[in-house]
Amino acid sequence: MLSNLTDNEANELSKFRFINQISEGRGSIAVIELFDHTTLIEHLNNIGKLIGSPTQRVTASLLTKRMAFYAVIHLYTMSVLNKRLNVDIKKMKLVEKENDLLWLPDFYLGDCIVSESYGNRTQWRETIVEDLFTHFFHPLIEALREATRFSKMVMWENIAIYVFWLYETIMKEEKDIEIKQRAEDDFRYILQEAEGSLFGPYLQNPLARFNGEKIYREEFNEWIRVRKTCCLSNLLNAKDGKRCKTCPNGCNMSPFKQDTGTGPSSQKRSRG
Secondary structure, three states: OEEEOOHHHHHHHHHHOEEOOOOOOOOEEEHHHHHOHHHHHHHHHHHHHHHOOOOHHHHHHHHHHHHHHHHHHHHHHHHOOOEEEEOOHHHOEEEOOOOOOOOOOEEEOOOOEEEEOOOOHHHHHHHHHHHHHHHHHHHHHHHHHHHHOOOHHHHHHHHHHHHHHHHHHHHHHOOOHHHHHHHHHHHHHHHHHOOHHHOOOEOOOOOHHHOOOOEEEOOOOEEEOOOOOOOOHHHOHHHOOOOOOOOOOOOOOOOOOEOOOOOHHHOOOOOO
């Protein structure tokens, strides 16, 4: 059954830069324009000037880190609210803040409609994951790759780190046992059970490879999952060379294995 987000649900999602209305005078970017080569280049140039990015590749990395919150909003809705967001991408906007040197836009999703989980939750969850990653993030990453030649691995890890952060936060802070167990199950599914084909034309799940063991970093007095690639955000003017706590200081992973559509592993399962 379809319904609008309740005020309480919208308030929960606001923790992840979700907004349900745009204040007058705030600039915005139509997200659909990020999938078109000409308008994408224009937006990369404008964002790059705003944040003091030295190259379009650095800007592409920053953009995917910011867009990762779209995944966070969807997955929180799925795992905590037990609902599915139904978003018309043509109405979706990134809403900018004034004098925001790090460019941390809010997400306006238009007429935000949700539907309850139904029947077989495993199939319902699979559909959400496929729609989110195969039909949104994969084409976004491909568009950025084509425009800038930037590493797809870095962009996927930019998304992965926020997926890990979301679920680890839920499992640490959630008091409701049922929600906590559901989130644990969803997190395990996304990392260990979801096939590569749910994320695009991949033989392997592009998020799973980044789920490494945390190590203790004495300088931060903290256990940290160190990245396998560098996001290059230290090159932004506002960062002034400062690296993230998770920075590996190197990028040396092998490329993803892409599905060529010729082998048995390329055959998708039927989905009703």
